[in-house]
Amino acid sequence: MFRMAEILSNPYVQPLIATLLIIALFPLVAGYIVLAERKVLADLQVRLGPMRVGPYGFLQPLADAFKLLLKEDIIPAAADKWLFWGAPVLSTFTALTSFAVLPLSDKFYVADVNIGMLFVLAMSSIGILGLILGGWSSNSKYSLLGSLRSAAQMVSYEVPLGFAVVTGLMVAGTLSMQGIVNAQLEKGVWIAFSNYGLMLVPTVLFLIAGVAETNRAPFDLPEAESEIVAGFHTEYSGFRFALYFLAEYAAIFVISSLAVTLFFGGWLRPFPNVAFLEMPLNTVFPALLFGAIGAGCAVGVTRLMLPEQKGVLAVVALAMFALAAMFLVPALNPFIRGLFWFLFKVAIIVYTFIWYRGTFPRFRYDQLMDLGWRYLIPISMGSLIVNGIVLLATT
Amino acid sequence: MAAGATFLDTNEIVLNMGPQHPSTHGVLRVILKLDGETVRGCECVIGYLHRGVEKIAENRTYKQFAPYVDRMDYVAAVSNALGYCLAVETLGAVEVPERAQAVRVILSELNRIASHLLWLGTHALDIGAITPVFYCFREREEVLKIFERYCGARLTTHAFRIGGLEYETYDAFEKDCITFCDWFDKKVDEYEELLTTNRIWVGRTKGVGIIDAAKCKEYGVTGPVLRAAGVKWDLRKAQPYSGYEKYDFDIPVCHNSDTYDRYIVRMQEFRQSVRIIRQAVDSLPQGPIMGKVSKVYKPPIGEAYVSIEAPKGELGYYVVSDGSVQAYRLRIRPPSFVNLQALDEMCRGSLIADVVAIIGTIDIVLGEVDR
Amino acid sequence: MKEFLKTVFLVDLLQGLWVTFRNQKPSLVYTEEYPRERPPVAERYRGAPRLNVHPESNETLCIACNLCALACPEHLIVVAAERNEETRRKELTTFTYDVSRCMFCGLCEDACPVDALELTQDFELAYFTREGAIWDRQMLEEGPLPTQYKF
Numbered sequence: 001m002f003r004m005a006e007i008l009s010n011p012y013v014q015p016l017i018a019t020l021l022i023i024a025l026f027p028l029v030a031g032y033i034v035l036a037e038r039k040v041l042a043d044l045q046v047r048l049g050p051m052r053v054g055p056y057g058f059l060q061p062l063a064d065a066f067k068l069l070l071k072e073d074i075i076p077a078a079a080d081k082w083l084f085w086g087a088p089v090l091s092t093f094t095a096l097t098s099f100a101v102l103p104l105s106d107k108f109y110v111a112d113v114n115i116g117m118l119f120v121l122a123m124s125s126i127g128i129l130g131l132i133l134g135g136w137s138s139n140s141k142y143s144l145l146g147s148l149r150s151a152a153q154m155v156s157y158e159v160p161l162g163f164a165v166v167t168g169l170m171v172a173g174t175l176s177m178q179g180i181v182n183a184q185l186e187k188g189v190w191i192a193f194s195n196y197g198l199m200l201v202p203t204v205l206f207l208i209a210g211v212a213e214t215n216r217a218p219f220d221l222p223e224a225e226s227e228i229v230a231g232f233h234t235e236y237s238g239f240r241f242a243l244y245f246l247a248e249y250a251a252i253f254v255i256s257s258l259a260v261t262l263f264f265g266g267w268l269r270p271f272p273n274v275a276f277l278e279m280p281l282n283t284v285f286p287a288l289l290f291g292a293i294g295a296g297c298a299v300g301v302t303r304l305m306l307p308e309q310k311g312v313l314a315v316v317a318l319a320m321f322a323l324a325a326m327f328l329v330p331a332l333n334p335f336i337r338g339l340f341w342f343l344f345k346v347a348i349i350v351y352t353f354i355w356y357r358g359t360f361p362r363f364r365y366d367q368l369m370d371l372g373w374r375y376l377i378p379i380s381m382g383s384l385i386v387n388g389i390v391l392l393a394t395t
Numbered sequence: 396m397a398a399g400a401t402f403l404d405t406n407e408i409v410l411n412m413g414p415q416h417p418s419t420h421g422v423l424r425v426i427l428k429l430d431g432e433t434v435r436g437c438e439c440v441i442g443y444l445h446r447g448v449e450k451i452a453e454n455r456t457y458k459q460f461a462p463y464v465d466r467m468d469y470v471a472a473v474s475n476a477l478g479y480c481l482a483v484e485t486l487g488a489v490e491v492p493e494r495a496q497a498v499r500v501i502l503s504e505l506n507r508i509a510s511h512l513l514w515l516g517t518h519a520l521d522i523g524a525i526t527p528v529f530y531c532f533r534e535r536e537e538v539l540k541i542f543e544r545y546c547g548a549r550l551t552t553h554a555f556r557i558g559g560l561e562y563e564t565y566d567a568f569e570k571d572c573i574t575f576c577d578w579f580d581k582k583v584d585e586y587e588e589l590l591t592t593n594r595i596w597v598g599r600t601k602g603v604g605i606i607d608a609a610k611c612k613e614y615g616v617t618g619p620v621l622r623a624a625g626v627k628w629d630l631r632k633a634q635p636y637s638g639y640e641k642y643d644f645d646i647p648v649c650h651n652s653d654t655y656d657r658y659i660v661r662m663q664e665f666r667q668s669v670r671i672i673r674q675a676v677d678s679l680p681q682g683p684i685m686g687k688v689s690k691v692y693k694p695p696i697g698e699a700y701v702s703i704e705a706p707k708g709e710l711g712y713y714v715v716s717d718g719s720v721q722a723y724r725l726r727i728r729p730p731s732f733v734n735l736q737a738l739d740e741m742c743r744g745s746l747i748a749d750v751v752a753i754i755g756t757i758d759i760v761l762g763e764v765d766r
Numbered sequence: 767m768k769e770f771l772k773t774v775f776l777v778d779l780l781q782g783l784w785v786t787f788r789n790q791k792p793s794l795v796y797t798e799e800y801p802r803e804r805p806p807v808a809e810r811y812r813g814a815p816r817l818n819v820h821p822e823s824n825e826t827l828c829i830a831c832n833l834c835a836l837a838c839p840e841h842l843i844v845v846a847a848e849r850n851e852e853t854r855r856k857e858l859t860t861f862t863y864d865v866s867r868c869m870f871c872g873l874c875e876d877a878c879p880v881d882a883l884e885l886t887q888d889f890e891l892a893y894f895t896r897e898g899a900i901w902d903r904q905m906l907e908e909g910p911l912p913t914q915y916k917f
Binding site for chain 2: 789796
């Protein structure tokens with residue numbers, strides 16, 4: 001027992017365990033974000049989405065991963081072999097490294113660097129290089145053009161993203177991710193709603209620039225214009241394509257986490273300092289949520305026909321009920337409620353990303369750059385100045 | 396390189412949007428001449444779907460040829476059949492009874508709605524909005540269900556015969572049509588809410604693909620493209636056929652002749668078609684459905700050209716008869732074939748990303764272009 | 767002024783988002799999970815052909831008049847008959863129908879004077895060989911057999 005406590009108090013052990021857990025779990029999580037995207041898009045489009053693999057399609061990511069692993073690995077003859085190999089690795093590496101500073105909970109995180117926010121922004125900038133190298137190494141005129149456009153778009157939208165982040169940081173007062181969340185805990189209000197509602201402008205700007213950063217609709221012209229100018233990942237197949245895909249969904253997760261940490265309270269519950277809401281929001285709400293999901297799964301079990309699908313869904317239902325029960329145990333609640341609120345808010349923002357993809361048409365490339373440089377940058381600068389003045393005047 | 400020229404001087408590059416392409420609505424090959432990002436001109440190469448339909452017509456009897464005609468504009472087959480039957484009936488001076496004419500009008504207007512729905516879905520998909528295509532196909536399902544219940548097939552309907560109709564309308568036909576009209580009006584409102592004022596949609600379609608009225612007339616462009624250029628020309632009003640003069644409807648016209656206006660014109664045409672269907676169903680006369688046609692149809696020697704307002708423009712059939720049971724020559728004037736000529740004019744000066752939108756807005760079906 | 771406010775507050779975009787959001791009701795899902803749910807085809811659907819027989823005596827209704835073969839645009843029906851010396855009538859011997867070239871136009875069904883040839887509602891007509899598409903009289907009279915799926 002004492003050996004255990006000694007080992008755990010070693011400052012390298014907890015981050016190592018957290019890192020291993022994240023790296024082991026993230027491909028699964030990314031796979032399920034892909035499934036969520038397909039199912040949510042299907043819902044918006046009045047259809048069903050994957051339904052065959054597993055109950056209601058819930059084992060589809062495993063089938064996709066299996067398929068991608070088994071595909072033939074094609075490298076174009078004239079391609080630069082090492083760069084071709086290295087480009088998706090670079091993208092995935094930078095996306096996953098950003099996970100190191102995300103404040104997943106007050107108890108569970110890899111590291112709390114005191115320049116955490118700057119680290120994430122730097123990592124996403126380096127990730128752009130992965131895109132450019134992907135297009136370059138494919139040795140195709142149109143791949144290169146597509147990747148350069150994509151990179152230009154991402155670089156241009158980093159500016160309003162940065163300004164929105166700086167505005168949020170002014171209120172938070174620190175670059176450390178845990179510090180930002182603790183600042184919101186002290187203030188008692190999420191940064192998005194502070195400063196007399198003026199911080200809503202940077203919040204909206206961050207969400208728009210975040211969608212453009214990750215090359216998602218309505219800003220996905222470099223990817224979708226694979227009709228004429230092939231996108232950077234045309235020549236990639238099989239597992240390399242899976243790596244790019246993983247990098248894209250990891251970037252979506254990271255940008256959503258940034259938004260949640262900086263503007264929506266991180267792992268805090270709504271109204272973090274209001275005492276009488278502690279019990280309903282931290283105990284009752286998660287228990288009810290997981291209980292409802294479990295009940296839905298149980299109803300789904302009765303409607304399925306194949307016994308193996310029924311078995312899988314029954315296990316999922318039991319797991320949901322177990323989770324709901326865990327929230328009701330007062331000793332366990334403080335350890336898991338931070339993670340619950342963080343993931344819940346990230347899920348909502350990822351849902352809105354998918355919602356935008358399903359609703360909006362695409363911007364044309366010149367309109368996209370126009371929007372970024374002529375509208376978003378001046379507005380973000382203006383909001384920085386206004387928020388700064390109001391902050392200075394009120395403190 | 397010319398003296399004084401640097402490597403930054405641009406010259407034209409030729410880009411091929413090949414026959415296999417997700418956005419060319421069939422097997423169309425477009426060769427673009429680009430100057431950097433801007434399109435300087437384009438050339439269409441067609442013929443990948445040529446099936447020799449006009450030659451087949453010379454070797455089939457008039458009655459046997461009717462199913463082949465559906466396969467030209469396979470998206471909306473009923474109007475092809477209407478044009479063919481009218482042309483052959485004019486040749487033989489066959490009179491079509493009123494009930495048959497009214498049912499033909501109802502099915503043609505349902506067909507127009509189905510064709511425009513497919514156009515809207517695929518056009519929105521090309522521009523990047525991935526949901527309207529599913530909504531539009533859901534509505535199209537309802538129309539195709541009515542076609543299936545009436546004549547037994549959804550797409551290649553073979554709905555009309557020379558001289559009238561083969562099948563009497565089924566029992567719930569009128570009720571189905573009215574239910575559809577009521578449901579569909581709300582759906583058009585939904586599409587307008589989703590797209591018409593959306594700033595991204597407006598930004599992608601306003602000012603794109605402009606062709607003025609004079610050029611339209613020069614090329615022979617007809618249909619919604621012509622009406623969006625400000626010319627109020629619709630064959631249903633100008634040269635009425637099959638009883639269209641009995642119904643009260645408007646012709647939507649816009650004046651900027653860009654992609655956005657063609658979108659508005661076709662959305663208005665949805666509503667006008669619903670109006671016509673309601674009036675036709677309310678005033679559906681009783682009576683025979685087939686005119687006096689001999690079993691073996693032998694029209695007298697002569698020729699006839701009849702054109703109708705198909706959803707995509709003016710669809711014309713020119714039939715030459717030599718007195719036998721088979722046509723001597725059948726020439727089809729497809730609207731998509733003639734409208735496609737204007738692609739070069741419309742694409743000049745636009746960006747590559749707009750070419751896809753412009754091909755979508757002309758509303759072509761390669762089955763018709765190539766026959 | 768109103769237009770300016772609408773532009774600033776992204777009203778048109780929010781309107782579009784609301785349209786897609788309200789289409790998420792599970793009751794609005796339009797998918798039919800084929801092959802678990804087969805679509806209910808109409809009565810007049812022009813599907814696989816069938817040669818009808820008299821319900822009681824199991825004799826074929828076809829009188830070998832050859833009108834269907836003459837009506838077919840693709841000339842894919844071949845009707846062979848022999849003259850029965852006792853009743854001085856033609857009787858059907860073989861009837862061949864090439865389903866691979868058929869375009870299901872229904873002209874043969876329209877031409878048949880005794881409703882012997884009928885296009886049924888079966889649309890699942892995949893076959894493994896080209897020869898499997900040429901149906902003889904026995905296949906036409908039995909009618910197509912619907913495929914069974916395990917789920």
